[in-house]
Amino acid sequence: MADASRGPRPRPTSPSVWIWRWHVTMVASIAHRASGVALYGGALILMLFAVSLASGPDGYAAFKGLMGSIPGKVVLFGLTLSAFYHMANGVRHLTWDAGAGFEPKTADMTAWVAFAFGLVMSVGVWVLAAMTGAL
Amino acid sequence: MVVRSPLGRARGMGSAKHGVGHFIAQRVTAAALVVLVFWAVLSALNLARGGYDEAVDWLHSPVNAGLAVLLALAAFWHMQLGMRTIIEDYFARPATKAVCLVLNVFVCFGGGALTIIALLKVALGGGGVSV
Numbered sequence: 001m002a003d004a005s006r007g008p009r010p011r012p013t014s015p016s017v018w019i020w021r022w023h024v025t026m027v028a029s030i031a032h033r034a035s036g037v038a039l040y041g042g043a044l045i046l047m048l049f050a051v052s053l054a055s056g057p058d059g060y061a062a063f064k065g066l067m068g069s070i071p072g073k074v075v076l077f078g079l080t081l082s083a084f085y086h087m088a089n090g091v092r093h094l095t096w097d098a099g100a101g102f103e104p105k106t107a108d109m110t111a112w113v114a115f116a117f118g119l120v121m122s123v124g125v126w127v128l129a130a131m132t133g134a135l
Numbered sequence: 136m137v138v139r140s141p142l143g144r145a146r147g148m149g150s151a152k153h154g155v156g157h158f159i160a161q162r163v164t165a166a167a168l169v170v171l172v173f174w175a176v177l178s179a180l181n182l183a184r185g186g187y188d189e190a191v192d193w194l195h196s197p198v199n200a201g202l203a204v205l206l207a208l209a210a211f212w213h214m215q216l217g218m219r220t221i222i223e224d225y226f227a228r229p230a231t232k233a234v235c236l237v238l239n240v241f242v243c244f245g246g247g248a249l250t251i252i253a254l255l256k257v258a259l260g261g262g263g264v265s266v
Contacts, residue, residue, distance in 0.1 A: 008141050036217045043210050047246050050207070050253035053194070057187040064186070083172055090165050097162065125176055134183035 028111035035082035042079040085118030164213035171206040200258035211247030
């Protein structure tokens with residue numbers, strides 16, 4: 001605490017995104033926020049489902065028509081991807097909270113696992129949807 | 136010249152005690168959502184195959200209605216906490232930050248209330264027989 005009398009030193013600044021070597025853990029962190037924001041919009045679709053169903057057959061048919069259209073399906077696939085990726089990466093965060101998984105190699109590996117889980121689950125769910133006639 | 140000691144300056148930055156509630160609520164809603172989202176995805180596949188009558192029947196089941204309300208509660212709560220963190224990180228101007236934080240609360244609580252009331256209206260509407 002020798003320099004306490006001179007006040008705090010200037011805080012260290014973060015390196016800029018543009019000069020930083022992109023790394024899988026960094027992409028995973030950014031993707032966690034991005035997918036979270038996407039799911040914020042997805043929750044509004046959940047609201048639309050509930051409100052349209054409560055409004056009666058016509059409202060619900062309009063909601064289903066919107067979701068079943070090509071743009072609707074593209075949005076829903078994006079939300080499936082966001083939901084499963086955010087879920088896997090969220091579990092990754094919970095293991096960190098428990099104090100495990102901080103070794104660089106482990107953190108890299110679990111980031112790839114989170115991406116893979118998101119992709120595989122999403123494709124799996126949409127294949128299941130196609131096979132069961134849900135599309 | 137600033138006469139305050141580093142400790143005095145830090146004290147002005149607010150209490151460090153109230154973050155724990157946010158931390159715990161975010162983790163508990165996250166754990167709940169892991170289960171609820173799996174159920175929601177399977178339910179969505181089911182609902183996509185049927186029309187209005189099937190959806191109303193589905194929501195007449197107390198199990199489905201209960202889980203749907205819990206999903207809405209956990210999701211809107213969790214997203215309020217998450218978006219709050221993002222706003223606090225990216226908006227430096229206190230006035231802009233405050234307005235965004237309040238809007239976030241309005242959107243999440245408003246959306247959550249609307250969703251839950253709409254779910255309950257259908258769930259308690261009568262007419263269905265499924266369990």
